[in-house]
Amino acid sequence: MTVADIVKALDLRVFSGNEGLNQEVVGGYTSDLLSDVMGNADAGMVWVTLQTHINVMAIASLKELAAIILVKGLEPEVNTLQQSNSEGIPILGTNLQAFEITGKLYQLLNK
Amino acid sequence: MHFEFKVQGGDFVRAGNASSQVKKILKQLNVDSSVIKRIVVALYEGEVNIAAHAFNGVIYVDIDTERIIIKLDDNGPGIPDINLAMQPGYSTASPIVREMGFGAGMGLPNIKDNSDDFKITSEVGKGTCLEILVNLKVNQEGV
Ligand SMILES: Nc1ncnc2c1ncn2[C@@H]1O[C@H](COP(=O)(O)OP(=O)(O)OP(=O)(O)O)[C@@H](O)[C@H]1O
Ligand SMILES: [Mg+2]
Numbered sequence: 679m680t681v682a683d684i685v686k687a688l689d690l691r692v693f694s695g696n697e698g699l700n701q702e703v704v705g706g707y708t709s710d711l712l713s714d715v716m717g718n719a720d721a722g723m724v725w726v727t728l729q730t731h732i733n734v735m736a737i738a739s740l741k742e743l744a745a746i747i748l749v750k751g752l753e754p755e756v757n758t759l760q761q762s763n764s765e766g767i768p769i770l771g772t773n774l775q776a777f778e779i780t781g782k783l784y785q786l787l788n789k
Numbered sequence: 790m791h792f793e794f795k796v797q798g799g800d801f802v803r804a805g806n807a808s809s810q811v812k813k814i815l816k817q818l819n820v821d822s823s824v825i826k827r828i829v830v831a832l833y834e835g836e837v838n839i840a841a842h843a844f845n846g847v848i849y850v851d852i853d854t855e856r857i858i859i860k861l862d863d864n865g866p867g868i869p870d871i872n873l874a875m876q877p878g879y880s881t882a883s884p885i886v887r888e889m890g891f892g893a894g895m896g897l898p899n900i901k902d903n904s905d906d907f908k909i910t911s912e913v914g915k916g917t918c919l920e921i922l923v924n925l926k927v928n929q930e931g932v
Contacts, residue, residue, distance in 0.1 A: 712837075713895035716830055717902070729890045733837075736805030740812060740829045757802065 679703050679787065681745045681768055684724065687786055688779065690747065690770040694759045697766035701744045705787060708780045712737060719743060726780050730754050735761040735769075743767065747783075749776045790814070794848040796839040798865065801889065804840040807848050808833040811859075814852070821927045827903040828857055828923050834896035835861040835919050841886050842866070843916065852925075856905075859921040867913040875901065875909075 682699040685692055692699070704722035709715050710729055719725060721742040727734065730752050738746055739761075745768040748754065754762065754769045762769045772779050792814070794807035808829050815825045832848070839846040843865025851858045868874045875897050882892025901907050906922035 710890050711893040711895070712890040713834060713893050713899055716833060717895055717899040721826070727890075731889055732802055733804065733889065733891075736809070736833070740805065740808055740833055741826075 681724070681770075684745075684783065684786065685768075685770060688772065688782055690772050693748075693754055693769040693771055694762040695745070695766055695768035697763075698745065698768045701768075703744045703787065706780065706783050708776055716741065724783065726776055726783065728752055728776065730758060732758045732761060734758060735765065735767065738762075738767045739765045745770055747772060747779060749774060749779055790850075790852045792850040792852075794836075794850070796836055796846045796848060796861075796863070798840060798842075798844040798846075798863075801837075801840055804837045805833055807836050807850075811850055811857075815857070815925075818852070818925075820925050824923065824925055824927060828859075828921075831900045831903040831907075831921050831923070832859055834899045835859070835921065837891065838896055838917075839863045839865070841882060841891055846916070855926065856922055856924050859919075859923075861919040861921075862916065863918070864916045867915055867917055868909075868911040869913050871909055871911060 681701050706724045707719040708726040710727050722744050724745045725743050726747045728749050735758050748771045751773045812829050843863035846863030849860040877898045878894040880892045880894035886892050904921045905924050908920040911917040
């Protein structure tokens, strides 16, 4: 399943990083603690979080994550969005909260 | 090969720069991706700790065919009790820094878990020095 497939299935908004929409997704990780994600997420995962600042992109890029999903209608800060575009790692958005979108994502990936 | 990077305390926007440069270099050197991943986690956590907890610092990176040695040397408040600081969950991060998602107290444990050799020394009122060693060959002991 690609990032684009997830966008479609979960009706997500694409803020940036469109170049990475064809990236294959291997799983997901939900956390708002950066060093938790740094220590435990794996390449190709989708990261569900409420953090919108630029360090989120630093982590996504260093860990080679497939995409970021911002919850509760949050939007990325301008420099976060710019880095997402230059790295080609999509930032996606949903109005749902973390529990709900994580549940849906889990079901989708484990079908 | 030798590289140096400066880190400014409080500068979270640039935190991760050194990690991303070193990652590029290691990729060019065809280092195994599982090894690169570990190095990047350790270096990023060290880099962010200077931004979050110190005034300024320098990161010295030395790479040869066998290993990478990263030294992170900062001017800062230092760490009064290193054993306590090494415990998962221990953090003195400020409320603002915590709001950003830092301050889980997992950085130093992440560094230890991802390095083959790790030394930390600190002097209160002066600064902290980390030395991280990672073997670059996958079949080496400690991987
Ligand atoms: N370079 C440093 N200078 C001064 N104190 C430090 C330094 N690095 C770590 N510390 C101290 O050690 C504690 C634990 O560090 P650690 O990296 O494990 O957690 P953290 O930085 O607080 O949170 P996290 O890394 O999970 O975002 C810090 O809260 C701080 O008190
Ligand atoms: Mg830390």
